[in-house]
Amino acid sequence: MSKKVVPVFALALVGAGLSLIWLRMREAREFSRRCEVQTDAGTNYLTQLVETTVGRADNGCVLIVYARLLNPNPFELELQRDAFVLDTDDHHHWLPSTSGTQTKLIKLAPGGVSEHEAFSFSVPEDSFRGEINLQIGKDYRVMVKNNRPYELRLRNGQFYTFRRREW
Amino acid sequence: MWKRIKFWTISSILIALGVTALYYRHQATRGVGETRRILDGPAVVQQIQQLKQLVTIEYVLEKAIGLEEEKIPFGSEKVSLLVQATVLGGIDFSELEPRDVTIGPDKSLTIQLPRSRILHVYVNDKETQVWDRSKTWWTPWVPLDPALEQKARLAALEAMQAAALEKGILSNAQENAEATLRQSLGLLGFDPVRFRRGAGSTASKTTDKAH
Numbered sequence: 001m002s003k004k005v006v007p008v009f010a011l012a013l014v015g016a017g018l019s020l021i022w023l024r025m026r027e028a029r030e031f032s033r034r035c036e037v038q039t040d041a042g043t044n045y046l047t048q049l050v051e052t053t054v055g056r057a058d059n060g061c062v063l064i065v066y067a068r069l070l071n072p073n074p075f076e077l078e079l080q081r082d083a084f085v086l087d088t089d090d091h092h093h094w095l096p097s098t099s100g101t102q103t104k105l106i107k108l109a110p111g112g113v114s115e116h117e118a119f120s121f122s123v124p125e126d127s128f129r130g131e132i133n134l135q136i137g138k139d140y141r142v143m144v145k146n147n148r149p150y151e152l153r154l155r156n157g158q159f160y161t162f163r164r165r166e167w
Numbered sequence: 168m169w170k171r172i173k174f175w176t177i178s179s180i181l182i183a184l185g186v187t188a189l190y191y192r193h194q195a196t197r198g199v200g201e202t203r204r205i206l207d208g209p210a211v212v213q214q215i216q217q218l219k220q221l222v223t224i225e226y227v228l229e230k231a232i233g234l235e236e237e238k239i240p241f242g243s244e245k246v247s248l249l250v251q252a253t254v255l256g257g258i259d260f261s262e263l264e265p266r267d268v269t270i271g272p273d274k275s276l277t278i279q280l281p282r283s284r285i286l287h288v289y290v291n292d293k294e295t296q297v298w299d300r301s302k303t304w305w306t307p308w309v310p311l312d313p314a315l316e317q318k319a320r321l322a323a324l325e326a327m328q329a330a331a332l333e334k335g336i337l338s339n340a341q342e343n344a345e346a347t348l349r350q351s352l353g354l355l356g357f358d359p360v361r362f363r364r365g366a367g368s369t370a371s372k373t374t375d376k377a378h
Contacts, residue, residue: 003172010176014183021187024240053234055322057329064322099285099328116314120325159322161236 027164032068037140045077045108046070047136050116052144054128054167055159056152061127062159064120065134065144071108079106083137086121089130089147094121125152128167187240219260220286223343226254226331227291231298234319242306246315250323251294254331255287256340276357278348279364283340285331288324295320 034048048068055062063086071077081104086094096119098104108114119134132145143165150167154160233247262281269277297316302309312318341364349360 007172007176010180014180018183018187021240028239051236053318053322055234055326057326059329059333062322062325062329064325066318097325097328099288118321120321122325122329155233157230157232157326159232159234159319161234161318163237163239 024164027166031164035136035140035142037136039077039079039083040137043073043077045079046072047140047142049134049142049144051161051163053159053161054150054152054154056125056154056156057122058156060122060124061152062120063123063127063132063144064118067117067119067134069106069108069114069117071110071112074110076110077108079108080104081106081119084119085135086119086123086144087133087135087141088123088127089132090127092127093135094123094127096121128152220257221260221344221347222255222257222286223283223347224256224336224340226256226334226336228252228254228327228330229294230323230326230330232319232323232326234315234322236312236315236318238303238306238309242303242309244300244302244309244312244315246300246319247298248316248319248323249296249298250320250327251291252324252327253287253289253291254285254327254336256283256331256336257286258283258340258344259286270357274357275359275361276352277361277363280341280344280348280362283337283344285328285336288328288331290320290323 032049034046036044037047038044046069048070050066050068052066053062053064055064065084065086067084069079081096081098081102084096086096088094096102102118102120106114106117128145128150130149131143131147133141134144135141145162145167146165148166229249229251231247232250233245235243235245237243258281260281267279267281271277300311300315302311345362348362352360
């Protein structure tokens with residue numbers, strides 16, 4: 001009897017493991033799907049989420065969204081950082097920080113790529129209760145986190161990076 | 168029969184693990200392979216910007232920052248830093264318009280100053296140390312992320328900015344700016360110098376507007 005159970009159990013374990021790997025890969029791929037967007041002036045460019053970092057700061061929480069920005073045009077593209085707005089489930093818009101390393105203007109060379117552009121937002125803790133989207137310009141939204149509530153079990157000064165929408 | 172089953176079970180486990188490891192390695196190194204790094208390239212001026220800023224306060228803050236990065240499909244990598252950062256607050260005079268300044272007939276001056284804001288935040292490299300760097304022991308195939316420390320530094324900057332705001336950097340910056348300008352303009356013969364406050368100092372970089 002045990003001669004049959006062991007291989008079946010081993011195969012089931014391998015199957016479950018592979019399914020889990022496939023699921024995590026699919027989630028990651030879905031998270032970083034390319035999104036074609038347009039500036040207000042109608043210039044096309046591509047946005048791809050890379051990862052999100054969430055952490056606790058002294059007076060609230062910090063959410064950093066890393067995105068890959070691609071300029072397919074044969075001319076330089078200037079993007080306003082303020083055009084990337086975080087939209088939380090409680091109907092609030094949060095503007096990105098524009099101090100320190102994060103300049104107000106993001107410049108993309110002709111055919112150029114910004115591999116790891118950071119958009120950081122200071123948000124209250126209850127912002128993680130529902131869905132979070134990154135609104136790009138007026139017409140485009142990219143989902144950063146799904147609607148499953150996330151309890152921030154992090155200490156002050158601790159950050160965690162996700163590469164999927166499920167936190 | 169039993170030997171055959173055992174052989175095929177172990178083989179399938181090993182093949183599955185091998186394929187996963189190879190695939191993951193390929194995924195993880197693909198980005199690095201695309202980017203060519205030139206180590207001896209010349210310094211390039213990326214941006215020249217005229218600044219009209221008056222820095223009136225400097226906060227030096229120290230904080231322990233930990234960043235844990237989730238790996239796909241499994242595992243994680245951690246870095247802990249003790250970061251010291253400097254936060255500069257002040258006034259950006261590029262926002263000042265002619266209508267914000269009123270000169271009275273008695274040489275009095277009324278100015279509506281732009282709201283104070285955080286002008287710059289930077290990490291003091293000399294005082295910043297890496298405490299710990301580790302990854303999950305059961306995912307030995309996971310390569311270390313060379314950008315993890317930089318990401319932790321960026322997270323630290325955001326945390327420092329939040330801490331400086333909490334400690335009242337903006338109100339201090341506004342008061343200092345007014346005191347400095349009052350003194351300088353007094354030397355030019357303007358007396359009294361008054362400051363009108365608009366909506367007050369911004370409490371945060373974020374704004375919230377209803378839909």
